Amino acid sequence: MTALEIRDLHIRRGGIEVVHGIDLTVTAGEITALLGANGAGKSSTVLAVAGIVRDTSGSITADGSGIRGLAPNKVRRAGIATMQEGHRVFSDISVADNLAIAALLLPRAERAEAVESMLDLFPEIHGFADRPAGSLSGGQQQMLALATALAARPRVLVIDEMSLGLAPLVVARLVPALRAVAEQGVGVLLIEQFTSVALELATSVTVLAQGLVTLRAPAKELRDHPERLAAAYRLTEQ
Numbered sequence: 001m002t003a004l005e006i007r008d009l010h011i012r013r014g015g016i017e018v019v020h021g022i023d024l025t026v027t028a029g030e031i032t033a034l035l036g037a038n039g040a041g042k043s044s045t046v047l048a049v050a051g052i053v054r055d056t057s058g059s060i061t062a063d064g065s066g067i068r069g070l071a072p073n074k075v076r077r078a079g080i081a082t083m084q085e086g087h088r089v090f091s092d093i094s095v096a097d098n099l100a101i102a103a104l105l106l107p108r109a110e111r112a113e114a115v116e117s118m119l120d121l122f123p124e125i126h127g128f129a130d131r132p133a134g135s136l137s138g139g140q141q142q143m144l145a146l147a148t149a150l151a152a153r154p155r156v157l158v159i160d161e162m163s164l165g166l167a168p169l170v171v172a173r174l175v176p177a178l179r180a181v182a183e184q185g186v187g188v189l190l191i192e193q194f195t196s197v198a199l200e201l202a203t204s205v206t207v208l209a210q211g212l213v214t215l216r217a218p219a220k221e222l223r224d225h226p227e228r229l230a231a232a233y234r235l236t237e238q
């Protein structure tokens with residue numbers, strides 16, 4: 001089932017078009033990777049989906065309803081959670097309270113269970129539920145950030161540069177959590193500049209270069225033929 005569908009999306013930043021009509025589909029229960037070099041248009045795409053950059057045309061639909069042009073809180077209510085680069089937790093309050101704040105989007109009767117289910121999904125933070133989030137290690141805080149993005153049970157989770165600035169060991173600990181999230185039926189869009197983690201996790205891959213899609217392929221094919229991926233990163237420069 002298609003969870004998020006982008007069709008012919010154009011994005012302007014500061015009045016200049018930087019994304020020139022891209023198509024992208026995120027399927028429920030699968031991890032899709034959006035890859036590309038610096039400046040390819042990945043973050044602009046995330047910001048447009050999240051409703052933060054709104055000078056756009058084309059269509060963005062979540063479970064069939066149009067969300068392009070909606071304000072960020074409406075996008076969030078339509079079931080799209082985004083985890084941006086450098087996403088932070090509230091360090092002075094407890095881990096459980098960070099999750100409880102994120103769960104406020106849910107009906108009152110479902111909130112406590114949502115907090116519990118996130119603590120169960122992330123065993124590494126379970127034991128620290130009552131501690132201030134700021135006392136957790138960097139990796140655990142990243143896990144809490146992911147848990148807060150998931151606490152309101154989104155249908156789509158968009159993660160911008162999960163591995164940026166994180167130690168490889170921390171990334172390795174986030175990988176099984178993301179797999180579990182997808183197995184629960186969430187459509188995950190993983191945006192990465194570097195490819196190894198994304199290729200390991202994703203089912204399908206879309207590559208952007210200079211605001212255009214230059215390659216769409218199953219991740220397995222690109223694991224076997226990395227030269228195709230490298231060529232797609234450079235495509236529009238040739």
Ligand SMILES: Nc1ncnc2c1ncn2[C@@H]1O[C@H](COP(=O)(O)OP(=O)(O)OP(=O)(O)O)[C@@H](O)[C@H]1O
Pocket residue numbers: 013014018036037038039040041042043044045193
């Ligand atoms: N606020 C802005 N105003 C004008 N142009 C911008 C703005 N932000 C980004 N751009 C331009 O938009 C293009 C796409 O940038 P974007 O950040 O989406 O790429 P990216 O693929 O996410 O790269 P990175 O990995 O470096 O974040 C670039 O040419 C960039 O210079």
